[in-house]
Amino acid sequence: GENVEQHPSTLSVQEGDSAVIKCTYSDSASNYFPWYKQELGKRPQLIIDIRSNVGEKKDQRIAVTLNKTAKHFSLHITETQPEDSAVYFCAATLNNDMRFGAGTRLTVKP
């Protein structure tokens, strides 16, 4: 099956700075790459996703980039705010199998 690795496991930034989380996947046939945000004690929620026929997608302060050749995709958060503090999970889907990364705990310091 698909294998997804996510880095870093923890990330601390100053409010207003940018944050970047990277994921790599193993199977070049994977075609759907969502990112989920999980606040402490809450359920995961989709924040952005990208499909394999697109290289980049933006939604206000967040963006995702996909490099199919290198088999990696990244989440970019600009102008970070304290409410961005959470655990972020990437995932990759191959056929009917979605695999999640281990998560990145982002802390935004005021």
Added chain:
Amino acid sequence: DAEITQSPRHKITETGRQVTLACHQTWNHNNMFWYRQDLGHGLRLIHYSYGVQDTNKGEVSDGYSVSRSNTEDLPLTLESAASSQTSVYFCASSERGVTGELFFGEGSRLTVL
């Protein structure tokens, strides 16, 4: 508003007991999933269902079973609970399977002593 709910939210049980976690969704989604969340492992798929009477094994299905008798419910059963099954369990549903947004329940924290 449509929602997905889990019960119980917290449960403590003993090794060897049977445990059932309930999941109920009002999205009218055909696709439902059970995941477990453990530190350092992210979310791992236990079982999933693409419709009534359909069930499939996921990445970590040993020791778990599910049944799908209607669209709204996908209960997860631990036949004989083990300490390794101490975890937080999330149910999810989606309109497009795993190629679209998953809507997660609030989670059920299970402790097996």
